[in-house]
Amino acid sequence: NAGVTQTPKFQVLKTGQSMTLQCAQDMNHEYMSWYRQDPGMGLRLIHYSVGAGITDQGEVPNGYNVSRSTTEDFPLRLLSAAPSQTSVYFCASSYSPWRPQHFGDGTRLSIL
């Protein structure tokens, strides 16, 4: 079982560039979410989705877009990267928010 797969694992961008962080899960989970983790801090919720076609904002959504066209995939888009978006990004999935969350291995993103 692949579980939750995030790609890429590492990425360096220049300020103003755009990119998409990919997240895919093969567990038929309805609930998916994106978090960012900054040094010495806990995870902060960016966006989440309770099912295909449904997304909502989390705690820190500015500068990020998401879509959920299929149950399996939940990509996170940075439209115009800023140095403040340098972070480690985690994707998670579960059957619902109140079931155990399964995390991907993370994407380390540096913006110069």
Next chain:
Amino acid sequence: GIQVEQSPPDLILQEGANSTLRCNFSDSVNNLQWFHQNPWGQLINLFYIPSGTKQNGRLSATTVATERYSLLYISSSQTTDSGVYFCAVEGETSGSRLTFGEGTQLTVNP
């Protein structure tokens, strides 16, 4: 929004020692989970425990929802227990959002 405080922020143990990590939260919760982030950055779900007590091997957790806290117990600690332990909660009015505490950094020395 709901506030989550974890204590202590840092903990250093000798192998074999026991420890208790605490998570306080500011409002009623539907959902509380404990996670371990290993030194390689991977996040592993330990417990889903909005109330009551659960045990899994050397780890156990207790949540007293009416008093708004949860405890994670680690017995006979091993070096592989090192890492950061996070508590995450979904408040009753949070609308499917999990809020994480800042974590407890645990170091277990041989």
